[in-house]
Amino acid sequence: MWPTNVPSFSLESEAEHNLSQESLHSNKSLTGCCFLPPSLSAGAGGWSPLTSDRYQWLQVDLGERTKITAVATQGRYGSSDWLTSYLLMFSDTGHNWKQYRQEDSIGSFPGNSNADSVVQYKLQQPTIARLLRLLPLDWNPSGRIGLRLETYGCPYTSDVVSLDGSSSSSLVYRLSPAPKQTSKEVISLKFKTLRNSGTLLHAKGQGGLSLSLELERGKLLLLSPSEARRLASLGSLLDDQHWHHVTVERRNVHLNLTVDKHTERVQIPAEFGHTDIEQLSVGAALSSDSKRTFHGCLENLLYNGLNLIERAKHNNPQVTLTGNVTFSCAESVSVAVTFPGPQSFLQLPGATASSSEGMAIRFQFRTWNKAGLLLTFGLPHKGGGVRKHECCFYYCSSGSALSDGQWHSVELTLGQGRLTVDDGQDCRNPFDIFQGCMRLLTVDDQPVDLILVQQRLLGNYSHLQIDMCGIIDRCSPSHCEHGGRCSQSWTVFHCNCSDSGYSGATCHSSVYEQSCEAYKHNGNTSGHFYIDVDGSGPIRPQLVYCNMTGDTHTLLFQLTRVRPSPGVNQHIVHFDYSSQEEQLSAVTSQSQHCEQELSYQCRKSRLLNTPEGSPFSWWLGGPGSGGLQTYWGGAHPGSQQCACGLQGDCVDPQHYCNCDADRLEWYWAEDSGLVSHKESLPVRSLVLGDIQRPGSEAAYKVGPLRCHGDKNFWNAAFFDKETSYLHFPTFHGELSADISFLFKTTASSGVFLENLGIKDFIRIELSSSTKVLFSFDVGNGPLEVSVESSVSLNDNRWHRVRAERNVKEASLRLDELPAATQEAPADGHFHLQLNSQLFIGTASRQKGFRGCIRSLQLNGVTLDLEERARITPGVRPGCPGHCSSYGSLCQNQGRCVERANGFHCDCSLSAYTGVFCHAEVSAIFKSDTSVSYTFKEPYEIIRNSSALPSSIYSDVTLRGENVSLSFRTNQSPALLLYISSYHREYLALLINKHDELEVRYKLDGSREAEVLSSRVRGLSNGQLHTVTIRRLTNSVSVQVTHTHTHTHLHKSILIFISHLFLSSDSDDLDPDLARLAALGFTGCLSVVRFNSISPLKAALLHPDSSPVAITGPLVRSNCGSPASANPYAAENTHHLSGQRTAPFHNQPFDGFNLFRKLLNVLCLAGVIAVVIFVLLSGLAITARFLYRRKETYRNQEVKGVKQDDSQDFTFNNQTDSQNVSGERRKEYFT
Helix, strand or coil: CEECCCCCCCCCCHHHHCCCHHHEEECCCECCCCCCCHHHHCCCCCECECCCCCCCCEEEEEEEEEEEEEEEEECCCCCCCCEEEEEEEEECCCCCCEECCECCCECCEECCCCCCCCEEEEEEEEEEEEEEEEEEEEECCCCCCCEEEEEEEEECCCCEEEEECCCCCEEEEECCCCCCCCCEEEEEEEEEECCCCEEEEEEEEHHHCEEEEEEECCEEEEEECCCCEEEEEECCCCCCCCCEEEEEEEECCEEEEEECCEEEEEECCHHHHHCCEEEEEECCCCCCCHHHCCEEEEEEEEECCEEHHHHHHCCCCCEEEECCEECCCCCCCCCEEEECCCCCEEECCCCCCCHHHCEEEEEEEECCCCCCCCCCCCCECCCCCECCCECCCCCCCCCCCCCCCCCEEEEEEECCCCCCCCECCCCCCCCCCCCEEEEEEEECCEECCHHHHHCCCCCEEECCEECCCCCCCCCCCCCCCCCCEEEECCCCEEEECCCCCEECCCCCEECCCCCHHHHHCCCCCCEEEEECCCCCCCCCCEEEEEECCCCCCEEECCEEEECCCCCCCCEEEEEEECCCHHHHHHHHHHCCEEEEEEEEEEECCCCCCCCCCCCCCEEEECCCCCEEECCCCCCCCCCCCCHHHHHCCCCCCCCCCCHHHCCCCCCCEEEEEEECCHHHCCEEEEEECCCCCCCCEEEEEECCCEEECCCCCCCEEEECCCCCCEEECCCCCCCCEEEEEEEEECCCCEEEEEEECCCCEEEEEEEECCEEEEEEECCCCCEEEEEECCCCCCCCCCEEEEEEECCCEEEEEECCCCCEEEECCCCCCCCCCCCCCEEECCECCECECCEEEEEEEECCEECCHHHHHCCCCCEEECCCCCHHHHHHHCCCCCEEEEECCEEEEECCCCCCECCCCCECCEEEECCCCEEEEECCCHHHHHHCCCCCHHHHHHHHCECEEEEEEEEEECEECEEEEEEEECCCCEEEEEECCCCCEEEEEECCCCCCCEEEECCCCCCCCCCCEEEEEEEECCEEEEEECCEEEEEECCCCCECCEEEEEECCCCCCCCHHHHHHHHCCCCEEEEEEEECCECHHHHHHHCCCCCCEEEECCEEEECCCCCCCCCCCCCCCCCCCCCCCCCCCCCCCHHHHHHHHHHHHHHHHHHHHHHHHHHHHHHHHHHHHHHHHHHHHHHHHHHHHHHHCCCCCCCCEECCCCCCHHHCCCCCCCC
């Protein structure tokens, strides 16, 4: 690299001052001795225009096209004149200037801070041009514009060809028929054009296969004409008459298309991988349409390093030129003007001679804005001249979709027609300002010379960019991620993230959690959820079923079986999963455990072992198409065994699988088990080989893939000192970065993480006990985003932080508080460039963090804090104490229990069940249904306990109780609950004949029962009602729904409780209650609780291990849910489509199992058939006799109740068509 042959005012060497004065141009007169030889100037001078404003510029002619790599500036020697910022423009012809932008966004360059120091800026992308123009933006406010300039670069040579766009104008290269020397093909070229469409390149291969590069609306398309499909689209605004670089690199079916500095990777059709290119055509259209031919210039057209233009110059027989082709680039001059902002305007003198005859205006424009004022003009008056203070807004519309960035032509003609307007003193523009480009402006068929406008010789203007079109396509390439749709105006772009599954200014952050574990700790229960296993990464969200009951959080993937082709010796089955390959791989890798059932049923069909040792059957499993697996479910990888071989209980000890015994028996053998080696999952294919022999029969079963646990969610580290830290490799988040983690601490401040660059940095910290701060610098100066919490954050509870930074904005979220955002500076730097290590828990020159950090993820990748903490002093892996944060998820007296990684809710003392003790336990009762819960007798407690009598009696001697339940019924009267003691004391809860709730206490055998009635009526209306009874000594309160009743009893102790009955028919009831109990209870009871005992839950969930007795049918239901409008309707059960085990081929598996079991039992059944018949006959006769006696008794009791008006109840059965008789048992699938 060397300084280009340009005027230099740094006076560093004599060789840098050999350019003539004619090579330096300015739009104003110069002051200072800029062009004196260094021996005379002694370092004095520099460029300084007479007027210091933003309309000045300095132009340098390099004499020929040069590769410019850097520029350096100084102030004017010995003065207070220097630039603080400036713009750079480049051109080959002196027209159609192009502004150089850093990072495709920043237009300005930093200047000097004094007159003597040199500021050099290396261009990130070297540019090739002949002319350079510098435009001052800002300068020393105490001085004026002053400049010494030096440029750096290298010589540039090229071969150019020009095509005139005619149908016969083209360059054709025919490859030699010799075999290819390499499988890699590279085509590169540069082009410039003013036409937005045309065929740039056409590659023809064998068998009529071809690929084309075509311009369409200023974009470059990669097409497959043979298949009539578009493979890729890249670039935008390529019709700007500037050079654009294109590279096509193909290796088999993989193709990289690069336009300028943006690359897209394309998978081309498979047949192209075996096709050689036979012919390359440049500029020629496939059809005779001349509009599809290329009109413009090409430079340095290379095929695998061969310069085709150079070969054409030397008349190489493989290169053919047709039509009007020249080896130079003749460019038409088209001066454009850019209106960049609200203060931009161009004012031209109106027409004179032809004003009385009308006016004709023509021009072209391009813009991204949907609205804008293009043109205004005064209307000629009858008496001559233009009438002042008049406004005419005459609307006429033409065209559509004009804000697409393409050039559009406008022609406006005003004739001699009469137009009357109203006078108006306040003329306001109802349109938005125009931001865009214009060119080819003519008034009355006279072109407007915009260069004269620029020189202030014609009209007037302000804040314009003349002789250039500064339009930028902010959506090419699009900064919208994950399929977000990009739209734009002149100054900004917007991302539409709807239906993408992502959110944020650039659709970067996923709206879904990364695992079922995360959903669980948000309080969600089992169901279908979208999970995004890599967060903001490239893997798409997937729909899974999360089974959050118990300890397992299961992801179920639907299996689709593909039937094998007939007529083959092997039975081959392939399994397709609804999830994509990268989704499956990420889920299995992230999960703590995965498993898949693999079973084989056989009759004379061997599975694995043969005399030669090679297996008859095998399966493929693991990533991609899967690896060969010769073991079966329940065995170890590579063992070539089944589960029975591992356990040593196969039917034939000589073999390692039951089916390998090769027996032709009347029953079926089985080998089954779980495949849990994650590297072998999922099962991809199954090959069964021994099924063609006479008498051979087989059936297989491959279950769904189930995974549970999330290794990343609980990955944590504890920093016990403010100086403790972990370090990781440099964080790479140049354009977009998201950071998320959970923390808990008792400290009031500390830095969570920090990563530094030379100037850039990124940091997240707890700046106070209530404030989290996200700060960074990408070259525009430090920016901060903070969120303030209304509660203290150093409460030793988990808090979640999510920070994101992209090219549009930075955002910070804390827990569920609203996100705080900070917009990025317009036209600023947006590349985050870091080079140091990423530090967790500390920062340079700041206070470190003391506490726990968990689930730290950067751009969707989880950092393994625990692994690094194990080898780092001062940091401990893991972090206990989760119930302080998640204990509130345990509802209804559920107790949070700590685990090493997480927690679980202990529902043993709750009347509810479920993962959060949230699921109500309800049952439908019929008239003959009852539940009895028996307490231990006093002597048994004393005999089995060494405790003091006082503690023994306290368990069964009650000075108070808490009773709660919910019910639905259409029956009145009805007995709901009855609690008795060993001394005939009791508590009864019932609905009386007045349809009111009644509580009866009998705590003294010598007294009558004390009755407490609520004021709520209509309790048998089929709606859900909740009852709570609280007694402390002799004070009782009853709450029915939202109504309270309070009273005092004469006695305060219920001694030695013995039984608790739901819908009781106990023999020791009072006569009144006995008559009521004989009626039974028809309806629903839910979440029944007596102190710490839940009798209904025990009866439904633990009938074998609890002291409960159930009489009659007891059907579990969700009738106790407030959301259930019909308590007797069938329970809503979510049947999960695709979640059942994949069916066996021709459905033989379950039938054969059932048949085998039936045969095994049949012999035993025949032996005892007579005994069973006798027993059943006797039981049937006895049951019929007892039932008829009970019905007679019940009818008598009902008659007695109806005739008794003095005491208690009237039976009011309001059961309608929705009564309990419609209740049916349900099936549940998990």
